[in-house]
Amino acid sequence: MAKETITVHLKVWRQNGPNDQGRFETYKAEDVNVHMSFLEMLDVVNEDLVRAGDDPIAFDSDCREGICGTCGFVINGQAHGPEPSTTVCQLHMRSFKDGETITIEPWRARPFPVIKDLVVDRDAFDRIISAGGYVSVGTGPHQDANAAKVGKPLADRAFDAAACIGCGACVAACPNAAASLFTGAKITHLSLLPQGKPERSRRTRRMVHQMEKEGFGNCSNIGECEAVCPKDISIDNIAKMKREYLRAIFTDS
Amino acid sequence: MIPLKRALSSPVGRKFVMSLSGIALVLFVIVHLLGNLTLFFPGEDGENFNDYAAFFADLGPVLYIIELGLLVVIVVHMAWGISTWLKNRNARPENYGTGQQSKGGPSNLSLLSKNMIFTGGTLGIFLIVHLWHFRVRKEMGSVKEEYGTYETAGGREVADLYAMVEGSFSSPGWVIFYVASMFFLGFHLRHGFWSALQSLGAMKPEWSKGIYAIGLVVAVILAVGFMGIPIWMFIEAN
């Protein structure tokens, strides 16, 4: 049987605030139960830090079941760590070896400034959504949910795109720090559905231009974003965004 | 609707420009290689190659228009490429302490895909040397002096371009320079061919792997094809 507890050496990025220089600091996590999640392991390390009167390592998390998109940092150069289709809250310590040195860093991109340690400001994503990633609903009696028919294949594709939890791993893993997978998924999701059609062109134009304004890089089709995406969003959504943008150049509907 | 000027500088539109100019350049390079195949079968006094070259020279002003068009495409591809690269660098001011490690799977992250600016820049430098070597010198008349003349079917005296190519590729220095440069053509196209189509949105998930594989074939055929010429001529000459 594999070992039930391991010891790992952590090299963690510590940064007091947005304007602090930041540096790596090392910690030792002993007797870590391999069935703990990565965040639980950090919780234990933090308890020790607090007990010793030190500042705990700041990181984001909320649901801890891989569905909210709040958590996320880079482990050994990989967004959300070594496992595919996994958020860092769903990553377990059994993915690491006894005695391993683990380097932990925040997402690094100019539009995602570090707030503290591993926590970054992802408001840029919210602003891309506010620019057009929604369906406007007028007032009045609401429509019957089944009034607009959507075929199963189309519904599936829209749903695959809608699975994006907006964690930002795609940006973190992109050598260009591009937000194309995120924006592409949102545009694809809404443009496929009848409710999203009326604002299709406007939405694409505004979201793509907002993405540029936020200072994200430009997609060069490397596809590392798809590899790190906890929800397996395909770069086909980026190709779809390109087609939608081409369409938006020529039409207003 | 999006004003064209706005569209062409947007993250999506700028890639349309890169893709279309890139595809145009690939087509040009294919035609260039096909023409150069005459170097493998030069005929007497390199007549096949010289006649092929004379065909273009005889186009007169049309040739200059074609060349100017090509130059514009190249400059656009480079200008958009450099500006995009600068923006991308700016988007990640600080890299990861451990460097970036690919998670594998569907990712195409590699030294080649990450360094298109470097392979492309190398090709840009190659192009300057190549144009001076085989194009500008001819215009300045120094080729005639050095390598003599050739009489075309139409009875015109032109510089003996076959002799010039033959002379250049009898020296190992030029052979190494051309062969090495063509590695970079292969490197650039390995990611570039697939990437051009994906950037245009001309992609279905089912095609993606196949087109990526075709990109490898295109890159290898073009690079090896061009490498073969100097190597073949060097062997012939020595």
Ligand code: FES
């Ligand atoms: S905390 Fe919600 S996805 Fe990880």
